[in-house]
Amino acid sequence: MDLVTGATGFLGSALVELAVRQGRDVRVAVRDAERARALLPAGVDVVVADLGDVAALTAAARGCTGLLHLAGSVGHSADETRRANVDGTVHALAAAEAAGVSRFVFTSSSAAVMDADGLVAEEPAGPPALTDPYSASKAEAERRVLAAGGVVVNPTGVYGPSPRGPLSYNGLLLGAARGEVAAVVDATVGWVLAEDAAAGHLLALDAGEPGRRYVLCGETATFGDVLHRFAGLVGGARVRLLPPGSSLGDDAGTFARRSEVYGRFPPVRVDDRGARALGFAPRGVAEGLTLTAGWTGRL
Numbered sequence: 001m002d003l004v005t006g007a008t009g010f011l012g013s014a015l016v017e018l019a020v021r022q023g024r025d026v027r028v029a030v031r032d033a034e035r036a037r038a039l040l041p042a043g044v045d046v047v048v049a050d051l052g053d054v055a056a057l058t059a060a061a062r063g064c065t066g067l068l069h070l071a072g073s074v075g076h077s078a079d080e081t082r083r084a085n086v087d088g089t090v091h092a093l094a095a096a097e098a099a100g101v102s103r104f105v106f107t108s109s110s111a112a113v114m115d116a117d118g119l120v121a122e123e124p125a126g127p128p129a130l131t132d133p134y135s136a137s138k139a140e141a142e143r144r145v146l147a148a149g150g151v152v153v154n155p156t157g158v159y160g161p162s163p164r165g166p167l168s169y170n171g172l173l174l175g176a177a178r179g180e181v182a183a184v185v186d187a188t189v190g191w192v193l194a195e196d197a198a199a200g201h202l203l204a205l206d207a208g209e210p211g212r213r214y215v216l217c218g219e220t221a222t223f224g225d226v227l228h229r230f231a232g233l234v235g236g237a238r239v240r241l242l243p244p245g246s247s248l249g250d251d252a253g254t255f256a257r258r259s260e261v262y263g264r265f266p267p268v269r270v271d272d273r274g275a276r277a278l279g280f281a282p283r284g285v286a287e288g289l290t291l292t293a294g295w296t297g298r299l
Helices: 010-021 033-039 054-061 078-099 133-147 169-177 194-207 223-234 254-262 273-277 285-296
Strands: 002-005 026-030 045-048 066-069 103-107 119-121 151-155 157-159 183-185 188-193 213-216 219-222 240-242 269-271
Touching: 002 010, 002 054, 010 026, 010 194, 026 033, 026 054, 033 045, 045 054, 054 078, 066 078, 066 194, 078 103, 078 133, 103 133, 103 194, 133 151, 151 194, 157 169, 157 194, 169 223, 169 254, 169 285, 183 223, 183 254, 188 194, 188 254, 188 285, 194 213, 194 273, 213 273, 219 223, 223 285
Parallel strands: 002 026, 002 066, 026 045, 066 103, 103 151, 119 269, 151 213, 157 188, 183 240
Antiparallel strands: 188 219
């Protein structure tokens, strides 16, 4: 039995669905059991446990051999982001130890390890360059996990079909294609399908080396390339592209704002040899966007 936090989120719901398809026994720790049961596959064991309640998390983790900690926060206040991403992870680690869970996998982000040269590597060559609250909180949380002998996975920009619906970068894809996004900065970043990122998590759970991180990326591409390809597939609008180093207006959404953040650095490059050695074999942007367009439907 494996316990999953964040199971009703965009990536978490994709992970639970894949785990069930693989025949795994899955338990999820959620705040709203009724909502979770409506979203997740039949047969998933649903328990109520908040990330702020170590005792409830410990009870949820009892009898489990693995804990996949995906719950987190992006786009909220700095204090809320830190509480969710750092304090929540510390609580999950404490619960896993108290319950005797032998495998702990933490969902971090490529933003936590990208250096000033744009390199996203499993063994970073330099300190993290991104200092916004989300990136900094993920970097701090993964230091706690690695020190405790857990495994860290660092997905790049996650998009594509997921039971949770068109969230994460899908919201940007759809908003841009509908003409609802004024502009993005044409920075180069990494992209990975939600199902492929879920598969990478399960590989890390089964075979990841304790105290190591694994980068999950399908392909690097510019925001413009990805958004315009998607617009072409669904018959949507082409978003206005600003050169790297530009700033967006105050009304830019969370995921459009990430293009501004990455645009201050050289194009992202990825070193994911460790994940590939585990058997991680993600699909590229062309195939991923075709699948995403078919899933969301034409505008």
